[in-house]
Amino acid sequence: MRCFAGFFRFSSLKTSSVLILLSAVLLFTSIHTLHPQENGIPPTVVSPMLFFFALCIICMLIGIFAVLGGVGGGVIFTPLMMGFTSIDSYIIRTTGLFIAMAGALIAARPYLRKGIANIRLLMLTALPNVLFSIIGAFLAVYIHSSMGETGEALIRGILGVFVIGISILFICTRKRTEYPETGTVDAFSKCLCLDMSYREDSVGEKVSYRVKRTLPGILCICLIGLTSGLFGLGAGWAIVPVFNLVMLVPLKAAAACSTVMISLGGTAAVWPYILNGGMFPILVVPCLIGMTAGAHIGSKIMMKSKPSFIRYIIIIVLLCAGIRLCTKAFSMG
Amino acid sequence: MNMPSTEETDTPPLSGRVYGETVFWCILFGIIIACAGFIWQLKGGSSVIEPDTLISQLWQGASPSHIWEASCIGKKPEGHWYINRLHTPDGLAMLGIAVCCFSAAVGMWCAFAALVFSRSEKKRPMYLLYCILSAIIALILTLNAAGVF
Numbered sequence: 475m476r477c478f479a480g481f482f483r484f485s486s487l488k489t490s491s492v493l494i495l496l497s498a499v500l501l502f503t504s505i506h507t508l509h510p511q512e513n514g515i516p517p518t519v520v521s522p523m524l525f526f527f528a529l530c531i532i533c534m535l536i537g538i539f540a541v542l543g544g545v546g547g548g549v550i551f552t553p554l555m556m557g558f559t560s561i562d563s564y565i566i567r568t569t570g571l572f573i574a575m576a577g578a579l580i581a582a583r584p585y586l587r588k589g590i591a592n593i594r595l596l597m598l599t600a601l602p603n604v605l606f607s608i609i610g611a612f613l614a615v616y617i618h619s620s621m622g623e624t625g626e627a628l629i630r631g632i633l634g635v636f637v638i639g640i641s642i643l644f645i646c647t648r649k650r651t652e653y654p655e656t657g658t659v660d661a662f663s664k665c666l667c668l669d670m671s672y673r674e675d676s677v678g679e680k681v682s683y684r685v686k687r688t689l690p691g692i693l694c695i696c697l698i699g700l701t702s703g704l705f706g707l708g709a710g711w712a713i714v715p716v717f718n719l720v721m722l723v724p725l726k727a728a729a730a731c732s733t734v735m736i737s738l739g740g741t742a743a744v745w746p747y748i749l750n751g752g753m754f755p756i757l758v759v760p761c762l763i764g765m766t767a768g769a770h771i772g773s774k775i776m777m778k779s780k781p782s783f784i785r786y787i788i789i790i791v792l793l794c795a796g797i798r799l800c801t802k803a804f805s806m807g
Numbered sequence: 808m809n810m811p812s813t814e815e816t817d818t819p820p821l822s823g824r825v826y827g828e829t830v831f832w833c834i835l836f837g838i839i840i841a842c843a844g845f846i847w848q849l850k851g852g853s854s855v856i857e858p859d860t861l862i863s864q865l866w867q868g869a870s871p872s873h874i875w876e877a878s879c880i881g882k883k884p885e886g887h888w889y890i891n892r893l894h895t896p897d898g899l900a901m902l903g904i905a906v907c908c909f910s911a912a913v914g915m916w917c918a919f920a921a922l923v924f925s926r927s928e929k930k931r932p933m934y935l936l937y938c939i940l941s942a943i944i945a946l947i948l949t950l951n952a953a954g955v956f
Contacts, residue, residue, distance in 0.1 A: 521862075522849065526849075565865065575908070579907070580831065580834060582831070583831040586819065586823040587819065587828075589818070589823070593822055594933075597937050601944055608951055612956070618870075667931070670817075734826075738911050738944065745908060745952050745954070746951075746956070750883070751885075753904060754856075754897075755841060755903075756845070756858055758841070759841055759900060762838065763842075
């Protein structure tokens with residue numbers, strides 16, 4: 475019995491710590507074993523070792539800033555990589571989606587265990603989100619396969635405008651309510667029985683809330699799913715405001731629901747990319763390790779930093795990435 | 808108004824807890840497999856696409872079609888290419904990634920089972936609607952992963 479108890483205590487260790495340990499093992503074992511190619515293939519611009527370390531460090535930095543800025547990794551990773559590297563946008567979007575999805579899948583567990591994420595609201599909104607994410611992903615596959623260079627320029631251009639829009643949204647909308655006032659609930663929301671409660675550990679009290687405006691919320695989620703699938707973004711930056719400001723879910727529950735939602739929508743969107751050969755483990759694994767380690771470090775730094783300062787850095791980074799994407803799209807077009 | 812109070816909280820729904828636990832362990836398992844495949848690839852195992860070639864192609868901005876043309880498969884694969892290539896490092900790493908991506912579907916099926924078999928869930932209002940919704944989401948995710956769409 476004690477053995478089992480020990481195992482379960484181990485299982486409750488933070489996943490990020492386990493992943494950092496894994497990455498350390500990975501680095502240790504790979505340092506001595508990387509070998510020069512002897513099969514006549516021309517030498518690469520970047521050695522595999524440098525590629526691995528560079529990606530790990532870049533993604534770690536992205537992970538740190540993402541946590542400090544309160545956004546998911548995908549929204550920074552995809553525009554930055556598309557704007558400032560020569561890697562094909564289809565491959566970057568596949569990797570970005572996977573990173574966003576993996577992070578959300580890991581983070582979903584404590585929210586659902588404590589009941590902070592409203593599973594009923596999730597089941598209701600995940601269905602349109604999943605469907606529209608798949609449509610978005612197939613649209614991306616279609617644009618990539620049928621439009622070639624023009625399609626690539628189109629995706630970069632639209633994403634550039636989109637990212638600039640997100641950064642403007644970050645500047646303008648600071649109106650987030652921790653416990654929104656619900657007032658009268660519409661009949662549709664009432665009949666779906668979405669009301670829920672959770673224990674707020676910071677004050678040691680129960681928070682009961684009622685969900686309002688379900689139909690407009692679902693319509694917004696459809697649009698978010700489409701953009702998530704098309705551009706390979708996690709879209710937590712959009713889901714949280716929809717839950718919090720449209721459907722009047724308390725901020726903490728909205729953030730928790732958004733994480734679980736990304737885990738479902740991202741999973742749905744990533745398969746069309748994978749099945750069309752867009753996923754390469756040599757790119758994905760270092761990014762995953764770097765982002766997880768970065769998120770872990772970021773959560774430690776968060777205790778001592780000024781979030782508003784970090785928020786401005788993210789806005790500047792997103793603006794730069796957006797402008798760079800637009801200029802790149804124009805030069806390609 | 809949605810405000811904190813000193814009342815006792817309800818037990819979190821079983822379906823949610825089951826989904827959270829299932830996806831967590833599935834993704835951890837998938838990440839371990841992916842890392843094992845990646846280490847094997849760095850150790851110099853015979854890959855479907857040699858790391859040097861792949862990095863070179865990626866850096867030059869080659870599309871997936873061009874990259875796959877340089878692989879031992881010779882053309883862009885359709886569907887789950889890694890299943891027949893589990894003896895290669897990148898095939899194994901890709902299996903790990905696929906396990907990660909399939910975890911949400913497994914989790915949703917488990918959540919559906921929890922909804923069907925749990926007595927506490929049956930007491931909640933609109934129980935049948937959420938049963939059907941979870942089954943539809945699980946089915947869509949499974950068919951999507953299978954490449955049916």
